[in-house]
Amino acid sequence: QDLYQEAEDTLMLNASVIGYYSGSHSLALVKGTTLVELQTEKVIVATGASEKMLLFENNDLPGVYGAGAVQTLMNVYGIKPGHNMLMVGAGNVGLIVSYQLLQAGVNVEAVVEAMPHIGGYHVHAAKIRRCGVPIYTSTSIQKALGEEYVTGAVTISLDENWNPIRGTEKEYTVDTICLAVGLSPSVELFHQAGCRLAYIPELGGNTPVHNQNMETTLPGVYAAGDAAGIGEANTAMMEGKIAALSCINTLELSTDETVKELEESFRELHLLRSGTFGERARQGKEKVFTLWREHHE
Numbered sequence: 643q644d645l646y647q648e649a650e651d652t653l654m655l656n657a658s659v660i661g662y663y664s665g666s667h668s669l670a671l672v673k674g675t676t677l678v679e680l681q682t683e684k685v686i687v688a689t690g691a692s693e694k695m696l697l698f699e700n701n702d703l704p705g706v707y708g709a710g711a712v713q714t715l716m717n718v719y720g721i722k723p724g725h726n727m728l729m730v731g732a733g734n735v736g737l738i739v740s741y742q743l744l745q746a747g748v749n750v751e752a753v754v755e756a757m758p759h760i761g762g763y764h765v766h767a768a769k770i771r772r773c774g775v776p777i778y779t780s781t782s783i784q785k786a787l788g789e790e791y792v793t794g795a796v797t798i799s800l801d802e803n804w805n806p807i808r809g810t811e812k813e814y815t816v817d818t819i820c821l822a823v824g825l826s827p828s829v830e831l832f833h834q835a836g837c838r839l840a841y842i843p844e845l846g847g848n849t850p851v852h853n854q855n856m857e858t859t860l861p862g863v864y865a866a867g868d869a870a871g872i873g874e875a876n877t878a879m880m881e882g883k884i885a886a887l888s889c890i891n892t893l894e895l896s897t898d899e900t901v902k903e904l905e906e907s908f909r910e911l912h913l914l915r916s917g918t919f920g921e922r923a924r925q926g927k928e929k930v931f932t933l934w935r936e937h938h939e
């Protein structure tokens with residue numbers, strides 16, 4: 643209860659940071675109709691990510707959703723997003739959300755994936771296949787059908803250069819199309835602050851260049867979580883902890899305990915990213931750390 647009260651006192655909810663002004667780490671934020679200026683010594687930007695969109699005919703029809711929206715409708719609001727669904731993307735998000743849709747009683751007609759192989763973990767793919775959902779690789783969506791809302795979808799096979807192969811179109815009667823085609827870090831505030839950004843495909847696109855302490859190229863501005871490169875919830879929380887402890891230590895508030903905790907957090911993050919599943923993220927992070935070092939040479 644005490645911790646909750648403490649958090650309530652510190653958290654400012656329904657408040658959007660709309661600008662960062664360099665020099666004094668000054669943030670402008672909007673809460674309701676009020677514009678608030680906040681002066682800080684350090685800033686940790688953990689703004690998350692936005693979902694990628696696909697270009698195809700009728701992609702603006704009601705019934706075309708991002709996977710995040712589908713998951714929020716089901717898990718937060720208890721609303722079935724549709725009755726018959728086509729899932730686009732067989733990464734972990736596409737596979738896991740497909741399974742959750744099945745659990746909610748939605749019929750998932752098929753999962754299509756542009757790559758020649760399934761991007762997500764085998765265990766998630768196997769689970770939905772066992773439920774009778776086919777996964778078609780080297781296949782993408784060509785168009786959504788419908789006048790006022792989605793009534794169907796047409797998929798098409800892709801060749802090794804990702805060009806559509808005519809004559810391979812397949813029509814589905816669906817009322818919902820779910821796009822699970824990746825995320826991009828939300829880097830607007832870093833950009834506005836003047837932090838160096840770099841295009842790192844392994845981390846989802848434009849990413850703030852940062853070091854192992856999560857500090858960007860602008861001293862005092864830190865990045866954490868998906869905003870610092872797309873990952874998953876555990877690594878996001880661990881990066882947030884590292885950024886916070888690094889701030890504490892450089893504000894000369896450090897104690898033996900915070901120094902020890904920081905070391906422990908590095909170890910835990912390393913463990914979370916070890917093994918083959920963490921390989922892509924490791925490669926991406928190595929790139930941003932190298933860029934950060936080069937920036938400071």
Ligand SMILES: Cc1cc2nc3c(=O)[nH]c(=O)nc-3n(C[C@H](O)[C@H](O)[C@H](O)COP(=O)(O)OP(=O)(O)OC[C@H]3O[C@@H](n4cnc5c(N)ncnc54)[C@H](O)[C@@H]3O)c2cc1C
Nearest residue numbers: 657658659688689690691709710713867868873874875878
């Ligand atoms: C559909 C989907 C399913 C997923 N499933 C899993 C899963 O099963 N397991 C897993 O580990 N990971 C999963 N992930 C990934 C996981 O959600 C993210 O890695 C994790 O949420 C990242 O945490 P974060 O704190 O960096 O960002 P977020 O959780 O995105 O939080 C960012 C927060 O910043 C706020 N914000 C943004 N801009 C501003 C601003 N200017 N001012 C104030 N606030 C702002 C946002 O409102 C948001 O609350 C999934 C992702 C998606 C899209």
